[in-house]
Each structure stands twice: as C-alpha cells, then as structure tokens.
Amino acid sequence: MRGVYAGRPHAVLHRSFVALKTSNWFIIVTGFFEPLFYLLSFGLGLGGLIGAVTGPDGRPVSYAAFIAPALLATSAMNGAIYDATWNIFFKMRFAKLYDAMVATSLGTLDIALGEIAFALLRGLAYATAFTAVMYAMGLVHSAWGLLCIPAALVVAFGFAACGMAVTSYMKTFQQMDWITFILLPMFLFSATFYPITVYPEAIQILVRALPLWHGIALMRGLALGPPGPELLWDLLYFGVMIVIGLFVTARRLERLFMR
Template structure:
C-alpha cells in the first residue's frame, strides 16, 4: 500500500533497512499510523546531505567552550538556591543542551516545512498516497525529534568529556531534551503554516532569541529583578533549562513534575494545532 511513496526519495531509492526499522519503532497516535513513511522519506533525503544535520551539533558545543570555559574562568562558581555551588561550566551546560533542543526543533520544523509547503509542494504529492494531513503533521514533528535526539545525545557526551556532568541523572537529560524538542517543534510547525514569505521568519527569531538569553540560561533566576522573575518562569525554555539543569546536576526535586507537565501540555496542544492547520491548508 505504501510502496509508491516509499520509493519516492531522492533518485528513487528505497529506504534502507535501518530507516524502516527505526520508523516502525516510533510510537504514533491513532489516525497517524502512516506518519512513519514520511520519517523514512526524510531519512532517505537527508542521508545524502548528512553534513547539514551534523553541522547543527557544533553550535552548542562552541557555546559550551566559549561560555563555560572562557567566561567561566572569570565568573567562577555559581551559588545554587540550596546553598551549594557548582562551576560555571556545569551550570551553563544543561542550559545549552535545552537551548539547542529548542533551536534545532524550531528551525527544523519551520524552515523545512515552509519550503516543502510553499515551494516544493511536497505535501500535495504526499496526499496522492494513502497518507493524510495528520500523517504529515506527526511525521514532520517526529523527524525533528529524531534529529534533536541525536544532537542532545552527542552534546551530552561532549559535556561529560568536558567535566560538565555532575550526576548519573544526566542520562535522563536526553529524553528531557526530546520533550523540549517536541514542545517547540509542534508549535514551530504550526507557526510555519501561517507564514507567507521568508521574511516572516524574523518573527520566529524575535520570539526565541529573548528566551535563549533570558530564561536563566547563563545566570541564576535570582539575579533577575523580582518583578521579572515571574515572566522568566512563564517561558517554556525556562522549564526546559530548569529540568535539564536539575538532571545534570543531580538535584532532582518535585519541581520536575511541573516542568515536565508544562512542556508535555505544550507539545500536545502544538501537535493538535499543527494537525488542524495542515488539514485545513492541504484539503481546502
């Protein structure tokens, strides 16, 4: 039933066995079971331009050594709310992991989707197969998550080698980064469906740049004025940063439930929003 579409990758090549098994292992919600085939298609397409995917790994690594090692040598240790202290490198590494999960998910789910939707008209061809609009939404979000999973796992290894990992809880930072990616990828893809030209991506940058700088990423929350702390805590990236920081520092608390709940709700709302928008655009 899906043979025609699965052979539609670059050069007409069929997906590899690895891609097929990986796609079949992905859990898909009811009504979007064929989204796996779109993940397979993306895998086949991007394996010929793998350098583009690999390049996304280096940005957070450069930030880690520039901020953690360079500036960290001048800042010294950071005081934690519980009275303890950690080196600045260990403090900033979890935030960079969360930020890279956000940036990768947002840009993958907006620029790629916008191009496919507005210029390549890929999804019009997809709908001529047994796939539907919900498969498109879930498939593209899942692909963004897979890329984020690779980035976060590789970054965690680099952070460990650099001495920025304080606890075995850090292993849970990879699925935590995947949760962050889901939250931002789902909302990012929904946002892409409203864009008219490439210039509209300036609004995306306007939204994520302040979060990157002011979500307790580089400084503790207590350094912000009291009147602004509530605003910082309302941003989704703050919850991602706080969650990964607790895990990598081994200081897990009940606040983790709130962070996970916030991002999970954001991911579910964003996924439903994306599915509705894609359906309205492709079936109008």
C-alpha cells in the same frame, strides 16, 4: 480520529530519511557546534573570571557546569526548530510535498507526527552528542544525568510541534525571520547564563512563562541534581506544548491542503 490518522507517520519519517542523504550536511553539523562553542567560550573563558555560582540546590558549582545543561536544552530546541520551521516552511510553500501526501491515504496527523518525529530526532542527536561532551568535561554531577537525553527528546518534541504549528501560519521569508527574532532573546534571557534570581520578581514570572526556561530548569535539575518534584511541572509544560502543537498542525494542514 478516522480521516486524520491512518497509523502511518513512519511512512512520512521514511521519506525524510531517504531525502536526508541529499541534505546540506554542513548546516546539520553546525547545529551541534553552536552550543559547544558557547560552552567553550562562556563556560571555560568567562567561567575563569566568574568562578563558582550557586546551583539549583544551593550548592556552588563551576560556571561551565551551570550553563552546560542550559546549552543542552538550547541545542535540543535548535535541532527541533531548524527542521520544524525552515525546512517545513519550504516543504509547505514551495516543494508542494504535502499536496502530494494528502492525496494518498495518509491523514494530516500522520504527516504532522512524521515530520515532527524527524525534527525531534535531530534535536535528540544534538542533545546526545552534547551530553557526551558534558560527561567528557566532567560537567554532570548527578547520577540522574543520563536522563538528560530522554528529557531532551521531550523538549525537542515540544518545540518541534509548536514550531511546525507556527510555521503553518507563515507566508513569507520575512515572517519566518520573526521566529529567529523571538528565539534569540529567549535563549539569552531564560536564565541560561545566570540564575533566574538576578531578575526582579515581575521579570521572573515572565521568564518562567517561557518554554526554554522550563527546558533549562529540567536539564539543570537532572544534570546537577538531585531532581525535585518541581521538574514534573516542566515536563507537563512540554506535554501541553506537544498536544497543542500537534493538534494545531494537523488542523492547519487540513486548512491549507484540503480546501
């Protein structure tokens, strides 16, 4: 660990907070409203036509209550991904920020952890606000519902770590668009708006391999409850994403900036 970690990710996080006041707040705020608009249009609008659907435990729930946890997982993902991809891409390729950081006594793991911490804080902020909306609209049916917030932190951490790792391989803006190209269908098809059982068996296996599906299953289990032990698999999935994402990111930073 010596050489890659100096115990100072907080110094990198501090930098992000200092830079935050010059950020584009409009973009930051839209990240919260996007899932909210989905909830209002699909949950209330479309939900009126659909009526009740089958919840994770087999009981019927309102359509809005069914999609709200999925949108919560999506907002955690989006918050983390925005920062860990586009912002990191700019810092890596144009701002030369990491060139400056590696010349100090920081290690590459400090940089990776500090940057990812900021990305997941953004995911956490969106998720917390969205959870508050869910409570206000009476969409949380389980006593475990409040655990959606720490769970969102785990989901955001996984996406932030892997997002930064993937971004480290990107060289052009065109390549960055691929990330959006992958995230949008993942958002639409991860059993977000209907139960996974609508898919044939083969497609279900494919969907279950996607990270967002695990985020959605985790949130749905906590918000509509009662949560079963299968949620531990979802947590493990994100645990693996976090470890691999961090490891790859630290290695890539070394490759890119310490040649």
